[in-house]
Structures are given as structure tokens and as C-alpha cells.
Amino acid sequence: DTAVSQTPKYLVTQMGNDKSIKCEQNLGHDTMYWYKQDSKKFLKIMFSYNNKELIINETVPNRFSPKSPDKAHLNLHINSLELGDSAVYFCASSRSRPGLADRSYEQYFGPGTRLTVT
Template structure:
């Protein structure tokens, strides 16, 4: 059983297209994240949702829109793809204590979705 699963694992598309990456976790966690890892392996948070509510929205272009239909799912939709969007996108989840602290400090990551924009 995969704890955090992302689809697709690989995505190759043309500039200007719209694409989505889906993420599901079966850990019962209430917080989910999207991270972007660039070609230099730098990992940066994009979004975080807690119980379907957006709690972190870093300086990400508004072409990126996360959607959380329920607390087990967090999808990422990207409009008008650009060359610079090429990266590996990681979904992650964690549990929290009341008050917002990470419960254990442990994020569970998916295997990543490698997006290549041509």
C-alpha cells in the first residue's frame, strides 16, 4: 500500500498546455503539501492545505492552482505551462497537533512527478 501516491509519475508536454498532477494519501493525515524540486535539487514549498483549507501559499504564479476535494487528496493544476515549470513536483502529507505544530515533524513524500515542458 502506497502511503502518498502521485500520478502521473512522468509528464511531457508542450508550452502553453494545461496539465494536472494528482495526489492521494491513505495515512489519515490532515495536512498536505506540494513541493517543487528544480534541476539543482533545490526543494521549495508551494502550497499547504490543512483539512481542505489553504494555509500556505508561497510566491507561486497564479497559473498554479491547488485543489483539495477532501483531506486525503490534493491536486495541482497548472495553466499555460512554461519552460521554467519543468521540475519534479512532490506531494507530501503530515499530521498536526492542535495549534498548527507538526505532530512529529515528519512529512511523508510521494515519489514525485517529473514534469518536462518542451
């Protein structure tokens, strides 16, 4: 009965490789997010999709490409991995599109994917 799930939980890979992280939510939410948490625990938004439409695209290298096949899934593909990409990547979802909804909705986070680039 996991609400927001991510695979894999751990990913160790070498520089230059391409890898993907998958996220699924079974909460019926419309909006999904990718966050990056660095070694100092600082969480920073990368992307957000609402009903498969990209609505947030922060200053992220274009080696990172999100894809949302449907509103329950948001995947993150990373090309040409670099050492600085090592971090924990969290997926999250919320009930409605932030900013334009009539109220705020809390975001629910997945367990995270720890990516280590060697």
C-alpha cells in the same frame, strides 16, 4: 499499501498546455503539501492544505492552482505551462497542521512527478 501516491510519474507536454497532477495519501493525515524540486535538487514549498483549507501559498504564479476535494487528496493544476515549470513536483503529507500543533510532525513524501515542458 503506498502511503503517498502521485499520478502521473512522468509528464511531457508542450508550452501553453494545461495539465494536472494528482496526489492521494492513505495515512489519515490532515495536512498535505506541494513542493517543487528544481534541477539543482532544491526543494521549495509551494502550497499546503489543512483539512481542505489553504494555509501556505508561497510566491507561486497564479497559473498554479491547488485543489483539495477532501483531506486525503490534493491536486495541482497548471495553466499555460512554461519552460521554467519543468521540474519534479512532490506531494507530501503530515499528521497535523504545522506551526500551530503542540509539536512538529514529519512530512512523508510521494514519489514525485517529473514534468518536462518542451
